[in-house]
Amino acid sequence: MGGCVSVSISCDQLTKDVCSCLSRNGDYIHGLEENLTALQRALEEIEQRREDLLRKIVSEERRGLQRLSVVQGWVSKVEEIVPRVNELVRMRSVQVQRLCLCGYCSKDLVSSYRYGKRVMKLIEEIELLRSQGNFAVAAERVDAARVEERPTRPMVAMESMLEGAWNRLMEDEIGILGLHGMGGVGKTTLLSHINNRFSRVGGEFDIVIWIVVSKELQIQRIQDEIWEKLRSDNEKWKQKTEDIKASNIYNVLKHKRFVLLLDDIWSKVDLTEVGVPFPSRENGCKIVFTTRLKEICGRMGVDSDMEVRCLSPDDAWDLFSKKVGEITLGSHPEIPTLARTVAKKCRLPLALNVIGETMA
Structure with missing residues (x-):
């Protein structure tokens, strides 16, 4: 009739299509306020889990362990999702005011739909993160090179001096050994050979650290070099104060049997300021340093000193x-x-x- 096309749709079919549409999109709009509350609650829970995990990591790192990459990745994802949630929460009052018909509809249907969909997707992302955030192990020990061998000159005519220094250092009651003598006499060469000999001792010591101190004493530079040997994460480390660095170093070294070799000391190096535990018979740690000034040995509280003399x-x-x-x-x-x-x-x-x- 007149070119019109008659379309017949049953009442049941129309009802089914409308219900399907409402079931797909209804939660985005009608459930908006409830979903926003669930989103904030989910964010709070996952942030609490992140804080608990970070406390555990900090405790492990103080013992010289290093956080796992998968753990750091999870923490980064949580930190990335926080501003996205906060952005949606800031828009909450505006979006809720647009709702009408007891929350079943909106004055700006498209905007409310899109907003509600973003809320639901973030809830799903947080739930996925929550399911992935169960870490039985958050950090593990990373074995750095226990001893980094140094290039050395052959020990021509100084072998007996090396044996004497080494034997004295290995005595149980010797924790700090000072090597003193005039410039050019071979103190650094002697210390380098002592360093390299620790590579043949086996597993008696956990780590050997070599630091060149030089005439201008810089506590933070010494701390930075020690930490670089102990750990590899230096970004946050650079922002820390000297006192915090000392505390971090102490809390790692107190769990290790270490050897600290300090070359070319011109004034007293305060081990407490650096964060280095004092060697003792109980912890079995060793410190050896070289200096041109014999009086530095007294100021450093050595258990023994040895003069490196000119050759015969x-x-x-x-x-x-x-x-x-x-x-x-x-x-x-x-x-x-x-x-x-x-x-x-x-x-x-x-x-x-x-x-x-x-x-x-």
Whole structure:
């Protein structure tokens, strides 16, 4: 009739379609206030779980453990979702005011639908995070290199001095050993060989830490280098105060049997300020340092000190002749006499090495 098309829809079908539409979208609008309350409650619960987990992590990290990557990833996801929830909560009053017909409809249906859908999706995301946030283990021990070996010169003519220092250090009653002597006498070389020898001791010590102190004492730099050896997370560390750094270092080192090697000390290094526990017979830890000033040994409270002396004339000649080399020594009749005169007058290993290489 007149080109019109007659469409017949049964009452039952129409009712079914309307109900289907309401079931799909009704919760987004009619359940909006209830869903917002559920969202805030879910956020509070997951934030509480995050805080509990972070407290556990901090406790583990103080013992020298490192948080697992999966744990850090979960914490980051929680931190990322918080501002998204807060954004929706700030819009709550405006969106609720748009509801009408006892909350079954909205004055701005599209806006309310989209808002309600975002609320529901965040609830689902938080629920998924909550199900993934059960960590029996939050941190584990990461084995850094127990001893980082240092490049060293051969111990020509200083072997007996090394044995004497090592044997003294290994005595149970020796916790702090000071090596003193004039510049160039071989203190750093001696300390480097002591460092490397710990790599052959086995598992007797947990970690060996080498720090160059130098003339200008900087407590925070020493703390930073110690922490870098103990841990690898340095971002938040840089923002901490000296006192907090000392506390963190102490709480890690007190659980370890450590060796601390301090090279080139010019003034007293206050171990308490740094955060280093004092060695004792009970904890079995060791500290060795080098200094040009004998009085520093007293200020550091050493259990024993040892003077690193110039080489004897025979040892000086042994070192110097090896540096000069047989070819050079035999290249002219006067060279051996000149070389012996140099070795006799200069018995510092550093100077003998430099002059010998130049003469060669």
